[in-house]
Amino acid sequence: MPGNSFGHTFRLTTFGESHGVAVGCIVDGCPAGLPLSVADIQHELDRRRVGQSKVSSQRKEADEVQILSGVFEGRTTGTPIMLVVYNGDAKSSHYDTIKHLYRPGHADFTWDAKYGFRDWRGGGRSSARETIGRVAAGAIAKLLLATVGVQIVGYTLALGELRAQVYDEGEIERNIMRCPDPAVAEQMIERVEAARRSLDSLGGIVEVRARGVPAGLGEPVFDKLQADIGKAMFSIPAIKGVEFGVGFDVIHLRGSENNDAFVRRADGSIGTASNRHGGILGGISTGEEITVRLAAKPPASIAQTQQTVDQQGNPSAIEVKGRHDPTVLPRLVPIAEAMLALVLADHLLRQRTARVVPEPEPSSYPSEYV
Amino acid sequence: MPGNSFGHTFRLTTFGESHGVAVGCIVDGCPAGLPLSVADIQHELDRRRVGQSKVSSQRKEADEVQILSGVFEGRTTGTPIMLVVYNGDAKSSHYDTIKHLYRPGHADFTWDAKYGFRDWRGGGRSSARETIGRVAAGAIAKLLLATVGVQIVGYTLALGELRAQVYDEGEIERNIMRCPDPAVAEQMIERVEAARRSLDSLGGIVEVRARGVPAGLGEPVFDKLQADIGKAMFSIPAIKGVEFGVGFDVIHLRGSENNDAFVRRADGSIGTASNRHGGILGGISTGEEITVRLAAKPPASIAQTQQTVDQQGNPSAIEVKGRHDPTVLPRLVPIAEAMLALVLADHLLRQRTARVVPEPEPSSYPSEYV
Amino acid sequence: MPGNSFGHTFRLTTFGESHGVAVGCIVDGCPAGLPLSVADIQHELDRRRVGQSKVSSQRKEADEVQILSGVFEGRTTGTPIMLVVYNGDAKSSHYDTIKHLYRPGHADFTWDAKYGFRDWRGGGRSSARETIGRVAAGAIAKLLLATVGVQIVGYTLALGELRAQVYDEGEIERNIMRCPDPAVAEQMIERVEAARRSLDSLGGIVEVRARGVPAGLGEPVFDKLQADIGKAMFSIPAIKGVEFGVGFDVIHLRGSENNDAFVRRADGSIGTASNRHGGILGGISTGEEITVRLAAKPPASIAQTQQTVDQQGNPSAIEVKGRHDPTVLPRLVPIAEAMLALVLADHLLRQRTARVVPEPEPSSYPSEYV
């Protein structure tokens, strides 16, 4: 069973290597009738693009997406949506000298163990360029979610021990760290620049929130909402931990402290007075905000000399040249948003078959969808 | 797409409600020729059974498993293995008085939101009894993994702020907390008994390790080993966080500190000098020990009176009677082991199709498999 | 990837061997709220049961189904529906003497080639008893289809060269051949009895029709309606050919003769003036009656002595004792109906996600579903 597809009803398959001809994806299962343009997708790709700031690497790529199928007269047709980004600025010669060495923290060794050999140019398919297909597909998922009022926002919560103390959503896209606390963002930027100067890299935490998610999404056993989101997040390169709501801190709470009381809201609907559960109970959305956090490791590619072995196991020093990100956090934000959007779009559609008599849909879709 | 199956090649489908007729599962895709007996499965079910100690609830159930298909003359035949446990000691009357109320921290509200109604007896399918099918299937997965030398061990790492300081594997199954540090185990037991007396509950951390996993398992993009294990763990009730290797602490390390150096081992194979990566790089096993940690919330069922609403949103106090676990940790251990075993068994089989010319299998299987 | 599941959204997994403990299935993905009783399922199982007439074998089995999960207070809950039939009257000793021989026309040799060994008792899992799970699941699918007005009817169209000349639907269940032409049914019965006397067996054709199928079901590329129905029918033991509408006779028609003209019906809807296409165009239902025919081979089990080899390839004569059907046709009818129902139920649910704004459902469901 191949592993390059994600989702059941809204389903993504990605392809492409870092220094191959192109990267991209097929989105299968997007319902017919969704307004969709290249600009919708390009906007999200621009958010993840490298070379966009001094905290990211200097590699220059336009990452211009083309839609090869599935859209007619500005709307999705229900057929597969093929999205392709041709690779441009790829210098494989950086890698030629180290192709027989196993870069520490990278997937070179494990790919050889799995397949017997690998496309060593730029990390091949283990490159973060693979996430272009995800972000492109996630842009479509976000549009589908918007039809029922779901919004997704992600940001850098922490870099090392530097952690946002203020949550000002309007600030997120205004600073290159995508941190909702502008003062801490400044400190983060200094820290990243220092790391670059010392030829090192830094990890941190990204948080993503989804608002307006209707209660009832998620399948109660294996495809719990947190299970599918958890898988989505752990499928992103460099993620070492994922948590929901209060997360690992839940171990410091008693049941009587952790249980969120159910209440009736002003509009008559049922909700919870607090949201320690992070928007999911029993694997199913409660209607409260879904909150998930991801711990990203410091990028494995650093400009320092490191000790390793070659393919025969002979000890060797290695210098990984090329253009490295001292931190992945700002670029991780749109990727994590995309993965959350993909899971929610999938479950939004899956929920349509939960009852013999379907749940009432929103009383009126915005006119552009009708 | 229904959500009650797990795995691609080694595939599990569970069924059953807490107070229904039976719970169990079908395992499809287990290769032919694996020696399998009822005792192999019963052993693992006994490990997860309630009523087994003073830190767990007092409900008495034998949980005797029957094999209805798929085994012939003591070996699996390649056909579906149907495992069933008939439900015994179920007192639904406890729940009759609260069936219109939403228990805080439980899935009652979200199930109603999803399906319009629910089987309210004993939590229905959202009960932890659903995990019986998982543990039974996991027992088979463990046997399959053992044919290539993989071993799995789980234990309670932390209860609240109490954390094992010593790792003595032989102690794990000797104390009722399944903690590898016998002194800390004693403290944990006292803490649990105090929580029971105060009608409250406690969360904690379970850690699971897999040893002897061959390098090369896992699919590099969406079905990364950590993604599938992450999904597996988040599909267990009550889990709020999952981490691998150094986990969330990775944010306090620099790339130069976090990268594990590759080395040649005494036997000529390639490994890493340290294991901060937790046995997985690029989504593929490295051959080092796989380590994963799960944060479990304090059980939502507590004997205290709590505030909630009924199905119409009317405020109401609720007392959840019945038999409650003050902590799920010791019972979580075999469940988490089972989920890890299911993922690894699936990827062990999936790996057989990674190359045109299959990798050499172990030079000699133990004679009982041939 | 194991092969014992069928369907995507309405999904069936069967288990069980002929002389094992039990046979049955799990239905996953049935929406919540469908009225369902044991009697609904038992009715269909009784239709497929052996020992029911002189044209079928004499084996006596009650085939009593139990529902182990997924139904609460008379309605489906959205959780897996587990159905089990315990095996009763199984005499394996018939098979003991031939367990090393390959029965001509049977799966003994191919199972050994696949798995290395097999459960030889009563054909093991290759027995037609496996279809019990399908018929049980199909009964649920039929109920789901009935909520939108779909009806399915199957019958014996031909036994050898004897072919029904009259279509009187009321006659089908009145004769033991399930033939809509009562006069031809009498001839068929005589022919079957003669075959039994000569220790031989006969093949024939079953036709199944689905009425009231809404236009729009089916996915246009690989999961065309005829592709999924074709797979469903070819998955039934003994089927050697499947055709839709005019079927193989289409080769004798010119395009101008074969194209069905579109017309406006009296109720304003669009249909076709003729139905040579058998209710499906481009893989999608047209709203016309779906018609499919299956060619079933004469049962391989015959009481005559036959030439074969043993597992080592040594020539040997074989006498297959036991209770044989001289024809499978009457029992094939409910099996084929079940498979058609499973495909249509699956696509009925899948169709709910075809559009961003879902299609209007039937203006009013019958009151029992609301």
Added chain:
Amino acid sequence: MPGNSFGHTFRLTTFGESHGVAVGCIVDGCPAGLPLSVADIQHELDRRRVGQSKVSSQRKEADEVQILSGVFEGRTTGTPIMLVVYNGDAKSSHYDTIKHLYRPGHADFTWDAKYGFRDWRGGGRSSARETIGRVAAGAIAKLLLATVGVQIVGYTLALGELRAQVYDEGEIERNIMRCPDPAVAEQMIERVEAARRSLDSLGGIVEVRARGVPAGLGEPVFDKLQADIGKAMFSIPAIKGVEFGVGFDVIHLRGSENNDAFVRRADGSIGTASNRHGGILGGISTGEEITVRLAAKPPASIAQTQQTVDQQGNPSAIEVKGRHDPTVLPRLVPIAEAMLALVLADHLLRQRTARVVPEPEPSSYPSEYV
């Protein structure tokens, strides 16, 4: 669940519309290490291309394939293989005048019923251009099958009542009908030209054979080899019937006549003395030649004026201009071969997990695969 993917372990996803930007596919699950070049794929695409003879339509398209990913230094890497063919010579203006009319025998009406609207240019995704992705993927499947000695050959067996009487395999690719009987091929060509002159079209039968298939492929219940092949064939546009071995004629044979006797071959292996079963018993390959036949309807596009309705149901005459094939048979041959190859490649890989101790692979792979 979207319907544009096929296969489990060797898995194809196609995309593209007739007059969109491009058509193509992603092949996921192809094992690493298979030698693969553009020429291997182009060869098969050239075989299916239109404009290749007087019996096919006059549309000129180069159908040049590009490999965008998954191949490195001439070998597959185990990652998704992305294949794209940009659309060239597409004149949508032909269709502009009939976009509101439902072409008889076409999918226009059913697509509208399903999705609410459709890409009407050149039939959109219901065009036979969708099969380009299949043929491209099938070329890879054939290469994989060749590593274990499997060969696939297809041909036109019948056009209307004209049926090949001679089987000379060397003749197939020498005549434009791809008929193994050169004399009958001549008659077929005359018949097709006459049909073109009378503005009409003709159906027929294509047969495909697979040789060298190892015994043991296929899953015994729902994923029987004939079930998956049957689905594959019915997923090809225009197919109304599929049969294996003796096919529908099986109804004229008694069990004693139809059962193929098992024998020991000269090389010591076990086979059958005859092959009425068409290479499959119990859903699993026997090692004999697999034979399958497909009945293709006469193409729905004919140049005659036909009666139909528009989208509102108003009666209207329609003239379908453009370039029509009077028969699809010669082009159907490589498509049917591709679909058979895709199923067999998938089951070849799936078979690797049937046993705990894998079956011995061919003792020596040709040196180019090692």
